[in-house]
Amino acid sequence: MPETQRAGFTDIVDPVTIETLKELAALTPPVVSLLMPTSREVPDTDHDSLLFRSLADEAAGQLQERGADADAILAPAYELVDQVMFWRNQAEGLAFYANAEGYRILRLPRAVPRISQVGDAPRLLPLVRIAAGDEAFYVLALAQNSVRLFDATRDSIHQLELGSAPASMEEMERAGTREPHLQHQHAPRGTALFHGHGGADTAGLALEKFISEVAAGIRDQIGADAPQPLVLAGVAEHLPALQATRQLRTLLPESMQGNSEHLGPRELLERAWPVARTYVEQRRAEFAERFSAGFGTGLAVTDSAVLSRAAAEARVGTIVASPEPAPDTGRPNEDDDRTVAAALSTGADIAVSELPDGAPLGALLRY
Template structure:
């Protein structure tokens, strides 16, 4: 089984705002099997040893280094933690906090040491997640299925979920009375389906209340319209898997759902690119990294998009945002784009991690701004 700790926007903003000497950020691929977890544990141990050497080279106080090492060793020794993993692990240590996120995305291994945390890979996990929930809804059955990028679809047991329309009648009454035997014909059937959907929505509520995943509906009318009218889940996707889901296996539903996610994210990227093209022409969006760094420093960035794979070694001036480029990565060199991201998040900007071909202007980043700087 896979265990995930998906960071919220508030988590990312909090981690991005943290600034202390000796911040250690570690990313490594993991897995859900014991051998994969053992390999990841060894890799974390190696990263921790490298981080300690980097902290010593930076002249960080020995007591803080010892505290960072103790935090890391505490994670290494927590065998229950290593039993429950996902595909990647993000670890943040600074001698006063130790925070981990088990992520569904497969991230490359990295160990960064600076006076702030390295957050760019973390944003990849939340920009366009490839995990989702499918609600396969029919009159005679209902299934909740979770899909992830690299795992088979998993059926989720939901406490209190009705089995079909007949079993839901009387569980929720539209007018304080059961519809059974009192409303006849097509009107009665619609009332019974509404009771069914309301019972489903009530059973799902505890799970959806804490979920950050898109919900994809697999159903036919009139259940599609009835469910949309009964739920207020903000991540219910407009696109549906149409037709009777009872005719589709879980693998077939998962395949169709991945197509829905692809279309959803392609539409979002296309809308972003069109909006940025218009705003660049109007002078309210920037493609030059120096201009973006200045805007981020003064809290002017409204929306930031960046190339998830491109690294730009260097630092930003705290007061002006002036970039000092470096030839290569090194301990204490936190990276230009990552610091632009950090400052943009500090002013509540929307931030999107994209592939190179989707970044307007073809650079490392682009930014729509609230006001000129």
């Protein structure tokens, strides 16, 4: 299981992508789905393990009703109950899927509702909200003495390697990029170039060059076409300097202002998420408008029966999950589970958006 540790913070999550969902959707029935919130900050090992046992017991009863071998299918689940170290190393949520052929455990970056389900298809809708990735963003904590890059979501954060970006002004100087007389340096298109001959402006020019090298290195590390927004955590004057390099296409126009040098990952996340959330909500609003337009033409649907038929006919282009679990409306149900699995198996994309009438699941149809 992926585990990244930087500055005393451990991020214990398993990647959940659309490929993960496709693999789970292909499980042969009966499929056990056990989902629950877990404790990261102050692990309550007894509570979490007992809750998991209770969910497994519920699933055992459902398997027995189906005539399946509950003992064999759930043996891995019951083995986890007494593994203290497992419960001490949790994130915000846990998903466990099993059938007669094996099992899969996923530690999740956000809380999920308590679910014990045995069906023809796994309960995937809570994971669609994670795999869609529309809450993903980068945080660049930039100070002269420290440069850090983080991959984050609303509920999780972990530090990434900097690649070719300097980790500090001092590191750049040690690498020989600053000399008594600043000389012409080759730089990517759009990056400011600096010349100097000492004097009062040398420090300012060196800082601009430092920011320029940071921008170019971060661009190379995350990719020039990375879709995730980038939140700057740093003093106010660093934002226009980064913007002037034209290297970071998704750098947000608002930043998390202040000296970020001594902030830990969790503090950075708490302050950066409100900046990123504005962008996330804007994109979701745009998608909701698109869905509403399709709703009027019959190319966007939320009715469970219509969704089921469309998925069976391979007409679902995009599975759409509501941002939060639906209230107690009886959905998602087993028909919805089969719909999500069938749509994924025929190449449907995934998205998160508010849906009409509080529906938990919808779809944009291909035709």
